[in-house]
Amino acid sequence: MRYLRSFKEHTILHLMLLPAIILVLVYCYYPMAGIVIAFEKFSGFKGMLHSPWVGFDNFTYVFKMPEFLPVLRNTVWIAVMKMIGNLIVPILIALLLNEVVHTFIKKGVQTLIYLPHFLSWVILAGILKDILSPSSGVVNQVITFFGFNPVFFLGDNQWFRFVLVATDIWKEFGFNTIVYLAALTAINPSLYEAALMDGASRWKQTLNVTLPGILPIIILLGTLSLGNVLNAGFDQIFNLYTPATYSSGDVLDTLIYRIGIVDAQYSVSTAIGLFKSLISLFFISSSYYLAYRLANYRIF
């Protein structure tokens, strides 16, 4: 009787998981099996199982594409710059906000700076295209007012990558600041009192109490961001780039989209996707492993 009851209890638990398991099997695991088309000359009529097998031909084709290496270089450059900026800038802002004594100003600033995080890149790209326009944009009106030549931020390959990195940091820094601010409030106030007794200035307190206090969370977020090494930000780039800026802004994800959806070369696109997924798998797993070893972080 007892066993029967425990089985019944477990049956309910299994049933509760059933909807999610079905959805994950169909929309996550079935596509994982779908990567076989990277090794085929896929045709929609023949389907996944019956398309001719070509081994690694799609991969050799991809690696020989003239745009492949530049695209890989762009991807890593943009992603790494964003990782660094998105780690450092929020720490600085959190430290500065921590010095603010008026709660009203602190809350107000906090609320305004994380506004862009909630807006999609479609909206922000629409806004950026408008204010960065070389002829009528507000930014260039300011630049020309001070006697400089207008800059075509979104059309000039020298500027484009920096605009991508800067606008991404602008979008995310406020939101990333929240976690650090939470960690800052968790620091034991008696540490500051002790430092004050020893005659430490505010700057010394920041160096020797505040920073060590939030170091664990810095290490944690830093290691977790490693998994993004090939995520240059599809939404942002897709909505801001033009054929004129492909040479500085085209990344793996946009290439996968153009080859797969626009040109309908399913096998080639999947091959690039698999290349990206495998490298990302390595970095994401390492980042979780490092976060576990360094910060005792576990996802489950």
Place this chain on the structure above:
Amino acid sequence: MYKRSKSRMLFMICNYVFLIALSIVCLLPMLNVLAVSFSSSGAVSAGQVNFWPVDFNLHSYAVVMKYGTFMHSLFNSAERLVLGSVLSLFICVLTAYPLSKENDKFPWRSIYAWIFVITILFNGGLIPSYLAVKQTGLLDTIWALVLPGAVNVFNVILVLNFFRGLPKELEESALMDGANHLTVLFRIYLPVSLPSLATVALLTMVFHWNSWFDGLIYMKSPEHYPLATYLQAVTIDANSLKNMKMQDPDTLKFVSDRTGRAAQIFLTALPILLVYPFLQKYFVKGLVLGSVKG
């Protein structure tokens, strides 16, 4: 408490000025769009409009709502938001509960947990995912925007961590009294987890409102586009207004592609602008719960 030295005062002033300037930088682009949407096309193309409307009028908004498929897309987005959020939240809670049990109470837990974790680590990529949606017959239906992303593992983790923090006695005493797990979940766990669920609900709603890429690839006909996808098509297309086939010359005096676009951008951003400050308290709490406790 601290020494009020001169350098300290100077630092404080600079800090306040800097932080306030920073918040303005985050707000100004939105103000610029708002000003452009309320101004006449002439003033806009002459570069007179910065952060205050010139020749204030509402024609751009009238045109956007009257012509084209803006209202259609607004309805699609609303439908998607309601369907998607309710379904996601329901599945999230249902999934988080069994996974929050200890291994000795529910031995299958770690197998299930791995099934979900693997989806974070690896994915099939664009084309295989597209084919999965196509082969399950969802193309061009609202379900293509709802079902594939219905299980968000990160949200599940957030909620299951919250469930784990609840006192074990809550569950044990209820089970002792003959309640089953469904009752425990819906009658005991849910009412006490409202803050964490509000967070997940907000995250999911913002996600659905902002998602545009799935609409672009899964929807064949533009009248099925959700608002974000529609806006994406409009901002890429330089002549979107001409495609709206409007004839009224009076309106054209006030409305150009730029003012029309600005009006649509602002209308799309408006729900988020209205919602996010009020949910901040819940949100920060939930975020910290999920990320710092781990």
